[in-house]
Amino acid sequence: MALRIVHYINQFFGQIGGEEKAHISPQIEDGPIGPGNGINAGLGDSGEIVKTIICGDDYFNENAEDAKAEIKEVLEEVEPDLVLAGPAFNAGRYGMACGGVAELACDELDIPVISAMYPENPGYEMYRNYAYMIETSNSAAGMREAIPNMVKLIKSYVKKDGKLGRPQEEGYMPRGLRKNMFTEKRGSTRAVEMLIKKINGEVFETEYPMPNFDRVAPVDPIEDLANTKVALVTSGGIVPDGNPDRVESSSASKYGEYKITEMGETAHGGYDPVYANQDPNRVLPVDVLKDLESEGVIGELHEIYYSTVGNGTAVASSKVFAQEIAETLINDGVQAVILTST
Amino acid sequence: MKLELGKILIDDVKFGDKIEVNDGVLTVNKDKLIEEVSEDSRIESLDIELAKPGDSVRIIPVKDVIEPRVKVDGPGDIFPGVLGGEEIVGLGRTHALKGVGVVTTGEIVGFQEGIIDMSGPGADYTPFSSLNNIVVTCEVDNDLAQSEYEEVSRMVGFKAAKYIGEAAKELEPDEVEIFEHKPFPEAIAEYPNLLKVGYVYMLQTQGLLHDTYVYGVDAKQILPTLISPTEVMDGAIVSGNCVSACDKNTTYVHLNNPIIKDLYEHHGEEYNFMGVIITNENVTLADKERSSNYVVKLAEQLGLDAVIISQEGFGNPDADLIMNCAKLEDKGIKTVLTTDEYAGRDGLSQSLADATPKADAVVTAGNANQTVTLPSMEKVIGHQKFADVIAGGFDGSLNEDGTITVEIQAIIGATNELGFGNLTAREY
Numbered sequence: 001m002a003l004r005i006v007h008y009i010n011q012f013f014g015q016i017g018g019e020e021k022a023h024i025s026p027q028i029e030d031g032p033i034g035p036g037n038g039i040n041a042g043l044g045d046s047g048e049i050v051k052t053i054i055c056g057d058d059y060f061n062e063n064a065e066d067a068k069a070e071i072k073e074v075l076e077e078v079e080p081d082l083v084l085a086g087p088a089f090n091a092g093r094y095g096m097a098c099g100g101v102a103e104l105a106c107d108e109l110d111i112p113v114i115s116a117m118y119p120e121n122p123g124y125e126m127y128r129n130y131a132y133m134i135e136t137s138n139s140a141a142g143m144r145e146a147i148p149n150m151v152k153l154i155k156s157y158v159k160k161d162g163k164l165g166r167p168q169e170e171g172y173m174p175r176g177l178r179k180n181m182f183t184e185k186r187g188s189t190r191a192v193e194m195l196i197k198k199i200n201g202e203v204f205e206t207e208y209p210m211p212n213f214d215r216v217a218p219v220d221p222i223e224d225l226a227n228t229k230v231a232l233v234t235s236g237g238i239v240p241d242g243n244p245d246r247v248e249s250s251s252a253s254k255y256g257e258y259k260i261t262e263m264g265e266t267a268h269g270g271y272d273p274v275y276a277n278q279d280p281n282r283v284l285p286v287d288v289l290k291d292l293e294s295e296g297v298i299g300e301l302h303e304i305y306y307s308t309v310g311n312g313t314a315v316a317s318s319k320v321f322a323q324e325i326a327e328t329l330i331n332d333g334v335q336a337v338i339l340t341s342t
Numbered sequence: 343m344k345l346e347l348g349k350i351l352i353d354d355v356k357f358g359d360k361i362e363v364n365d366g367v368l369t370v371n372k373d374k375l376i377e378e379v380s381e382d383s384r385i386e387s388l389d390i391e392l393a394k395p396g397d398s399v400r401i402i403p404v405k406d407v408i409e410p411r412v413k414v415d416g417p418g419d420i421f422p423g424v425l426g427g428e429e430i431v432g433l434g435r436t437h438a439l440k441g442v443g444v445v446t447t448g449e450i451v452g453f454q455e456g457i458i459d460m461s462g463p464g465a466d467y468t469p470f471s472s473l474n475n476i477v478v479t480c481e482v483d484n485d486l487a488q489s490e491y492e493e494v495s496r497m498v499g500f501k502a503a504k505y506i507g508e509a510a511k512e513l514e515p516d517e518v519e520i521f522e523h524k525p526f527p528e529a530i531a532e533y534p535n536l537l538k539v540g541y542v543y544m545l546q547t548q549g550l551l552h553d554t555y556v557y558g559v560d561a562k563q564i565l566p567t568l569i570s571p572t573e574v575m576d577g578a579i580v581s582g583n584c585v586s587a588c589d590k591n592t593t594y595v596h597l598n599n600p601i602i603k604d605l606y607e608h609h610g611e612e613y614n615f616m617g618v619i620i621t622n623e624n625v626t627l628a629d630k631e632r633s634s635n636y637v638v639k640l641a642e643q644l645g646l647d648a649v650i651i652s653q654e655g656f657g658n659p660d661a662d663l664i665m666n667c668a669k670l671e672d673k674g675i676k677t678v679l680t681t682d683e684y685a686g687r688d689g690l691s692q693s694l695a696d697a698t699p700k701a702d703a704v705v706t707a708g709n710a711n712q713t714v715t716l717p718s719m720e721k722v723i724g725h726q727k728f729a730d731v732i733a734g735g736f737d738g739s740l741n742e743d744g745t746i747t748v749e750i751q752a753i754i755g756a757t758n759e760l761g762f763g764n765l766t767a768r769e770y
Contacts, residue, residue, distance in 0.1 A: 177769065180709050181765075182766075187705050188760060192650070196613070208706045210704075270733070271625070311733065314685065314690075
């Protein structure tokens, strides 16, 4: 089956103009334009670019919501099988726009996306989850390699009915997506074989390349604690009796918002719950903070606390919880937070 | 230390008048077995049922799985310090009933853990679905402290496995494997030109339902120490934990530690397998620092060139794993790590809670957050109501039609970090 494809490109590759045209809003053209011509020709019976969306890089980055809404309308109308974006090479704003389009298509509309850019383009790091991205050189001089590589990936996508293989085998850059599979050899055998290769100085492939961690720099100390409103937030799972929101014992998909007078038990499945259940202040120290409040050491203890379970909970989920909690706390005039973990 | 491990292959289990093995069929007298393991006055009720490969049976929540073994020759007894005396084991001859598991279940403590499906898609994720399981359901008075309940249930499992193992004592094994752990000067002299390799065996010790016992000693209390691989095969290490069942080592897995087995495969050819360092995974930073420092010290005392480090559990113990790795690599001792992943249900999050660029050789047993839907089973042994609250379950896990949607985290042994299974994960 030939795919119906929509191609997203910027004003430059859309042959409208350079920086002076970077402000243009999305324009829709029938068929392929610019690099799309080469791709379309290479695809043969595998697919066809039916529409091209051309958008100025400044417009997309400065009016992201408007740009996405306009592009979304087009995609909903055309209902393509696949969205292409780029190649963006090392053009940062273009890469971010390609990534933004990928997020929109993949996340909101469930349309798969193939893109191409230089590995150091910020659009890759930011949006790699949403598209299969071909690695390109850092300038448009690499167009001659980029187009056949994109064509090859699209053809493979068609041939394999969307079930693309691993990055190395298909030629796209890793997406940070971990997928389970059964292997022929058990884990212990693979470990011993890896050990033999490592001690012999032979090449081996780790099964899990170490992630790069966010390192959060501590903020400056609070100078005037006596006039500071403090809140408690915990990943130790302290919830009211009966766990009314059913916060999971592991791999939490949610957090709870409760009054500090409602502490009852822990929902956490990753530590011995006996002592926390006997006295939840051991995990969420409301008693001590109430004392400090009455002694005037802190200005005020916020009457609401937030709680989730840190046990096996995905970092991505934690980030979402934290953003929401932080926003609410700021709106409630909270100036400092004590985070307790277990 | 030399141990002959005789394997008696069992392909069916049934109830009958007496305990015996005939042509690969293990017969168990149910009433006698109940009597043997029920003497603890804290037990309120105890039942034994059978669950065989392919049966439409779900066992939930599973506490432990144990392989029946018996000492035939040599000092001490199976599960030394727990059931046997204080003799050092790992010498002489031991027989094992292969293909049999003693599974314990009951209302246990805190969050209830572990699913074994004997058929269907869930069976693919647990190594224990291929065993002929003798399932002990043990209940106690509700007023009993949770920690005591855990102990009762744990001991019932060991007693049952030991009692059943006795049936193998006089039998002629189908196979005999010989494992030897020599005194260090001899071991070094035997293969002077090979690199010296060890195994750092991390034991879960985070507290109630997260404990491991070595010769009956709570491993939270130990300094890292040396153990002979053959001692492990005689039950010197037993499980006291089951929370987040996918990556906790059941006693069965300790007895059959696959890293030890596979390290022996190439011993004397590719390297000189010198032995095993056991260490713990305590929760305080001071404990983590001390234990990892001590592991490095032992590795240096042995003159090791490289080690495999296996983790048990996830999250907090990731810190122990990474400390062990980084400190050993800093001393020039090469490491391979075996772990599993918590990359989120969508597989998009970072998989470990700690990391170091020095961990460049990692074997993964898969992403424990992946969800699976388990069909309803004709029979449930234990308490299916716990599907919503076990680690890996969530509100709505147990559907009205008896199907269960859970993360594979809830399936016992699914992502075992000793590399017992074939599940893994790769980046896409």
